[in-house]
Amino acid sequence: MDFLQWKNNNNNNNKPPNINLHQTLAKIQTQCTDFLQTLSKPLHHHRQTLETLICHAKTTLSSLNCPSIPIQNQGLWARIGAPQPQHRFDIALSFDAIEERLAGVGVYVLSNSADEFVLVSGVPSKKTLGLICFAREDAQTMLDHMRSVSKGMGPKSMVVKIALDKVIQLKLEGVSFRMIPEPAQVQNALKVKEQAGLSNDEGFFGVPVFQSQSLFLKAEDKRYRPYFFRKEDLENSLKRAAEQQKQLNPAFRQGDIQVATFEEVLKGMKGKSTSKWDDVVFIPPGFDVTAGLPQNKANG
Template identity: 65%
Template structure:
């Protein structure tokens, strides 16, 4: 594997900028922090699914009447969340439950018997490659369905040129591990990754190959 430099914080944040997560904001436009049951430490919660954040808001309102006025769900770019970490604010990313189930199913297909999944699952296929300015990029998806749609589209496009093209296997990774790998790695394992926001698929246009 070629040797490279760890990615800068700015470069990593640029990759995350297009992905939205959802947080709770109070009437003063501040993020609502919750206290961990075991640690007592305050942390911000950021949901990948807006409906999960809405449900959390309703739960918080029922527990704290002071939140009923002016509190709302706000969209936040994922790179801003990681800036909070730099500023010393603890947070937790809450993935979609359906995607945790998808990740566990894919892990079982690969021969692992995991019953829990720690972190935010992301999905990729090494047979799905984007090209831009003579560089290769591997898209990473937050929803398995978006990857499957992209593979299907790529398969249709490729069969026009190459009837042997087949949909690739789906690999599961952990978002936090990828970001840590970008920061620490002296190899180029993760520097060709691009994050695709939930609800989007990608096209690998054969004319650009």
């Protein structure tokens, strides 16, 4: 069984304590709906695996911690309607284009008193693990428990919010990770799969993102498909758009809401053929895409 030790870069003379993986994350398993069972097995239902986060010990949050950039809704409005045929070239999106679409989405990491990532190392695997949470509450739960089992987690250790595009930058710099989704959204994803007649026997792997076949955004002459990290935000957007455009709420239609994994979408955006993903934008939790919706364009 692998054990964990804290990555402590400021004091190389003191050997960090070895911490059993299950002991360290026991409280997280209880309060965050069993995020992991072991590092070597896939997680089922509403548990989320942790993938190795490989980075230098001196990687500081000062280069990563930037305010979340909200999506500008000026000139951007939501519509309900069937997607129109559109020719797309099979070319990969540039990194800048992907980064721009992720800039408004915040995730949470742990930092120590030196503004460094809190990392744990596997023994004997030598792999370094980092935890990226979509919910502040999950990150805070981990921080509280880590403080209780490691002296290296002092009172100045904290939960830090960073923009998701910065996480993608880390990925390009050789950082490998898998993010921990909100347990409630994993449950929502399982319900969507069940409503679509799909089996939930193998659970749900990855960070769920939700979209509707009926909702799209329009900015100038381009149409975008919004992907939501929270199903409730998508449902609220559909409801408001339907009310403002005096149409039947499409959320009532069976199968209108679909779920995918963020990892799958991101992989598609990076691939050689992006015909399926080149019109995707990610909506930060709590963001209202119907703000400023022009009612006179309901049928436009």
